[in-house]
Ligand SMILES: Nc1ncnc2c1ncn2[C@@H]1O[C@H](COP(=O)(O)OP(=O)(O)OP(=O)(O)O)[C@@H](O)[C@H]1O
């Protein structure tokens with residue numbers, strides 16, 4: 742098997758008085774969607790932030806495309822090819838949808854135009870709303886815009902934090918389906934979700950987190966079939 746694009750070993754992310762992530766090992770290969778599933782406070786966001794270099798107290802090894810990420814700033818990580826969509830779809834509200842896309846790119850204007858068109862092909866709804874200010878977009882459209890913006894730089898690995906939060910089921914499914922397409926085009930996707938059903942329906946593999954640690958992992962299909970495990974993890 743080819744070497745994973747992202748390899749994480751013994752990752753710990755700590756805040757002043759809490760260890761949000763403890764001793765996590767995982768890997769993600771090009772072309773696959775890995776779902777990171779856990780309840781509120783499990784450490785999903787902290788793990789993604791640790792990978793992106795957004796938290797100060799991080800220990801362990803992170804290797805991406807053969808590079809050790811230790812000590813690299815978030816910007817350096819982004820330039821190596823890691824895209825990040827934070828929780829809460831933080832688009833620039835006063836800019837149009839199109840401006841949100843254009844500002845994310847460092848390419849020349851011809852290349853940016855090509856890439857923007859690719860994003861509109863991926864999210865046809867954004868093409869319709871391209872000249873609307875982002876604050877006027879629906880929650881689902883804003884989430885699509887947040888994902889499209891992260892894709893403008895053609896990342897090799899996309900970290901996505903709870904893209905379905907607050908979306909109607911059909912919209913949630915369409916956002917997640919796009920992630921499948923992104924992986925099919927050769928990128929790797931690490932998808933943090935509380936919406937276990939939606940994530941498992943799309944992912945290749947799943948990693949279940951509880952209290953900062955990995956509780957179980959396996960193929961999405963096997964995990965989806967383990968009702969008892971999911972119920973104990975997510976409650977309800
Ligand atoms: N900036 C912070 N300072 C202190 N503690 C934090 C901070 N961010 C998160 N935590 C704590 O770290 C733990 C993990 O939080 P995290 O946000 O990573 O979980 P999560 O799995 O993303 O949860 P959710 O599904 O609610 O987004 C929680 O106990 C949380 O309270």
Ligand SMILES: [Mg+2]
Nearest residue numbers: 785786787828
């Ligand atoms: Mg979170």
